[in-house]
Amino acid sequence: MNMILHLSKPATLTAFHHQCKYKNSFKLPQIKASSFSAAPGVDLNTLQSAVAKKDSNAVKEALDQLSEEGWAKKWSSQPYVSRRRLTLEFIVNQTSLRELTSLGIKNAENLAIPSVRNDAAFLFTVVGTTGFLGVLAGQLPGDWGFFVPYLIGSISLIVLAVGSISPGLLQAAIQGFSSFFPDYQERVARHEAGHFLIAYLLGLPILGYSLDIGKENVNLIDERLEKLIYSGQLDAKELDRLAVVAMAGLAAEGLQYDKVIGQSADLFTLQRFINRSKPQLSKDQQQNLTRWAVLFAGSLIKNNKAIHEALMEAMTKKASVVECIEAIENAA
Structure with missing residues (x-):
């Protein structure tokens, strides 16, 4: 599953299209009859309308309002993402791997090796x-x-x-x-749910997703970030956020499986973000950022395991974006 987070064209969004050796395409899933029920007194119509219109600002505003009302408690609950600055090569290469292993990431030393x-x-x-x-x-x-x-x-x-x-x-x-591998669908759901959940926790609005063969992706949107990316002006703070989201699928797989299948395109996309950031990072700094992002994303997924599992179930049932958000908040 080579996952690519990749940017859509101009001016409306920064879209993370995640491909697990899958085709580069995106299709907003049709809204199906809800299998999840909103909490009593919670009006999700504004959010549903914003998602349907693909209006990222409106989605953020709707979720911010729901958070103020005490419902969307997990939305943007992890807004501060800060990378540790490690300068000694020994620390970068040894400590991070030990921490990844301690977290539960299997075969941490092979995460960056493409699966064949x-x-x-x-x-x-x-x-x-x-x-x-x-x-x-x-x-x-x-x-x-x-x-x-x-x-x-x-x-x-x-x-x-x-x-x-x-x-x-x-x-x-x-x-x-x-798709004939018995773990294929579960891997796809786990991987995409990782991207979805971490983006939600970090406050990046989501407009769509798909688990269909050849179209696996999660579509994340933030107009401000898009402008920074296309101008090549991503600062360290925003690069850290994008790195954590980019590595979330890899981390979700790594916590469950001995071998990660969907890492190649995610790593490629992270490299694209790194190339559009300032100041430029050295190779050691890029390696440190990648491992740190996997560690941070993996920690969030592990600490929110029940939520991640609930989101996987919802996505497997082809729930709408709003229904997936309900699954996150209800599980919380």
Whole structure:
């Protein structure tokens, strides 16, 4: 699951489209009949309208108002995110890994290593299947026993050639194939719920999400941040916030699984944010930021485990954004 948080085009939003080796697309899910009920006396119509209009300022205002009324208690409940400044390379490389392991992140030292599980499984399946069919086709009579195995065998060669020259062309097939893994849907829900929950806790409005194959994403919006990103003027404070949200999916997976599948695109997106920040960070500082962001996001997810699980359940049922927010607040 390579997750990409990636920016939408101009002037309305900063959209985090998270892709777990998935296609780069976004579709706001249709509002379905609610399976969650609002608390008595709580009017969510204003919030629902703001989300439907994709108005980030209106969403923030509605949630701020609900927070003042005592309902949206988790909204922006973690507004202050501050990175620790570690200067010694030994501390950066050793302490952070120990802390990640202590938090419960499995195989912390391998978090930044891209997973090839889905790619390898797809290629092995193609080669194995075509090889088996080629052997069977060799039993055909006459010239068919020669040409058919040859044609079948060429399929593997073509797939391997395309994978070597232009691997992106195989992503649709690999994405579809990866859905056969028994942990696929749970991984996707856990990963996307991590992004959703952390963004909500940090006060970033959410306008949509999807768990559909090839369209997995969470769409986060903040017009002020968007301007800073496109101008290349992200300061350390805002970079820290975006880093924590970017690493939230990776952290959510790392707390549950021995191997994280959806980290590559998230790391790529974090690098894009780093490249648009000032002052520029050294390689050691970038590594420290990445590990710190995983640690911070993982701590929030672990401390809000019941909420994260409730949000996962809601998202799996294709609840609307407002219903997902209700799931967060009701679980809190």
